[in-house]
Amino acid sequence: MMRWRQAMVLMVLVLAAVLAGSLTGRAQRAGTVPGDVQSLIEARGLTPDQVRAALQTYVPPGKYDEYLMFSSAGQGGQVLVFGIPSMRLLRVIGVFAPEPWQGYGVGSEESATVLNWRGTDPRLAWGDTHHPALSETRGEYDGKWLFINDKAGSRIAVIDLRDFATKQIVRNPNAVSNHGAVVSPNTDYVLEVTQYAAPFPFRYVPLTQENYNRHYRGLATFWKFDRAKGRIDVSKSFQIELPPYWQDLADFGKLESDGWAFWNSFNTERAIGGTLEKKPPIEIGASARDMDYLHIVNWKRAEQLINEGKFEVVNGMKVIRLRDAVAAGILYLAPEPKSPHGLDVAPRGDYIVVGGKLDPNVTVYSFRKIQEAIRTKAFSGRDDYGIPILKFDAVVAAQVKIGLGPLHTMFDDKGNAYTSLFLDSAVAKWTLGPPYNPPDRAWKLVQKLPVQYNVGHLSTVEGDTVKPGGKYLVALNKWSVDQYKNVGPLLPQNLQLVDISGEEMKLLYNAPVGIGEPHLAQIIRMDRVKAWETYPAGTNPLTMRPDPNAVKAGQQRIVRQGRTVRVYMTAMRSHFVPDRVRVKRGDTVIFHITNIERTKDAIHGFAIDRHNVNLSLEPGKSETVVLKAERPGVYPFYCTEFCSALHLEMMGYLEVEP
């Protein structure tokens, strides 16, 4: 009997000990850090804030980020894709410049088609990407498409987010320069506004002040996007002729301002330089007046004018002439502090925020006041081209003094706006007015966070949509100066991640970018983007449909038709079929190559020595290479993507007989 009781007591004790042990273990995990971690923090001299930042941004191996950031790469001509909060670079998307790793612009017919490397146009080997625009449905990112402009070539690219590849590039036939791309709330249109005025229609007109004022023009191009086809439909697109001011960043209205669009301009002085002739340089001439013009455009009405046939066709584009736009009342101006850059419509579509780079204020226009001013004709006059200028005081809701060089604004989910301050090298957080905040908290500067250095654009999570996500902000800084080890005089660009989830902004992480100058970026929730893991078998990456020349196992063959030799080839670990191709000098050789793998990441390359050819064949992809066999010899072709243990053996020979 006694023994039983002893055993019971012992059992209870053991249970209690186990329970206590597990509880203290849990307490230790949650409360304090193990000693070796503490000593690591001390050895590296990290402050508690830095440790906190490290924990917020660290994404363990094999885990995913919460957001994707699509960033322009500036003169690099490409698009960069980062994970947030880790700031790891996940992809570079070849857009306006060849990208050999992706087999983009180095041999595939598909990419040559996208790059318009046909006809008489010069083969543009680069582009200047500035402003990415994710497609939207009802004002929210839908994760389907990405658009981006090329400032140097006046082009807009369409990127399909099923395979993160460029599908279309349209060149503006009436413009030689642009700045930015933005989409309407349902992606009906992609808006491209010219940057530098040029003779319209484009031709040679000697650059004199008189000619400039009379014959040079700006243009707003509304590219119609056909969602079903995934392509811009040039035939349904239209342009509005504008004065020869230098139009700049634009934004579409949304919700209450849906149907309208807005953009900035600078050099309304119409300065044309002449530094050798001792005339003031353009930068001085273009900053002479205190005010430039905000452009206010009723694009729904413009679309009606097009449908009513009130347009002229210039170089194949439907154009609403300036006088017709004024007569129809679709174009208005409003003064804005000089040399502005960013123009951003608040989430509800009620305010338009303009950053004048040379003014310490952000100027906030009220859409309702604009409508009222148009209705009551509250004009302060007309410009030289007859466009009504709305009275500044009649349309402005507020000016918020936030610091020097306000440049670009995005929003969060709590009624705050964030504006980059180029001259101050800082990000300003300030409050929007009603209905976002009560009057006593409206239009107030909350905090300025120094960033390193010369911040251009900034981006917050889905911060230019109708439902901003808050949480993170990225400052895209132009100068890094001392932030990284000197790697030569060309310094990395500096992207900085900032925590905006609390009342106070906190700098979290520096990400150097050494492959281009990011201008604008957009941050999207990762779950909105549903990319393919592999292509459906035999897919042509241009049409995203079955390629009529795709090859299946057992169908490989070489067919000669006169002087044309067609090679129907498959790639699979670790061999090409066929692996020997013999042609004669002067033959046209057409390779149709299909990667018949079905396994994720089983990618093959296809390079032909000395022929400037390299493809990236992801599983299921089918591409075509056309080349002229001109130099007799025996040329190895081989797989450029280390695909398997016998990757080096994955090759063949192209024989060109004399």
Place this chain on the structure above:
Amino acid sequence: MRGSRAQTLWAPAAAAGLLVASLFVPYWQLVLYAPQYPGGLRAVVYLTHVSGDAQEISNLNHYIGMKALEEAAPLERSLAVPTVLLFAGVAVLSAALPGGWRWVLGLPLVLFPLGFVADLAAWLWYYGHSMDPAAPIRLEPFMPVVVGRGVVAQFKTVATFQGGFYLAVAASLLMLYHLGRGRAEAARGRREDRARPVEVAAR
């Protein structure tokens, strides 16, 4: 008498149903694990076809000179549907027939799962013993595991029977139960037949 007919019919009918249903369910599965395939690769074997990552496994097989999975058991796969329907049909038919015929017609269904295992083992043996000596990676001939764990090159393999096989086993057991009961009843019936005249005579 009619009640006993219905009673004797349900078991072979259910067994036949289970066997037919098994056509739609995998019988056997081989999972291969290697670091570069985090979720593993699966060969899922039905009576009629192989699915899962069969193409990838076949592709890997070529490195060791093993035949492609899709080439295995072509005759068996093409005859699977008629065979199963025939076995199921005659099993149901057997319920209506007397004595010895029952066994002749019911046995194919009873032995079906056993036949599957024997055929599977034979094919596995053949695949492990017919590897192309010209293959890049040469392995000693081996017997792949029918059920359980094994190792081939960098792959750890796990072979398991799947639902379809268990349906066939259930069908087999049901049929066996039916045949066994039929035999017992027949024995009882013979005893009663012998007893009854005596009873009549007594009356």
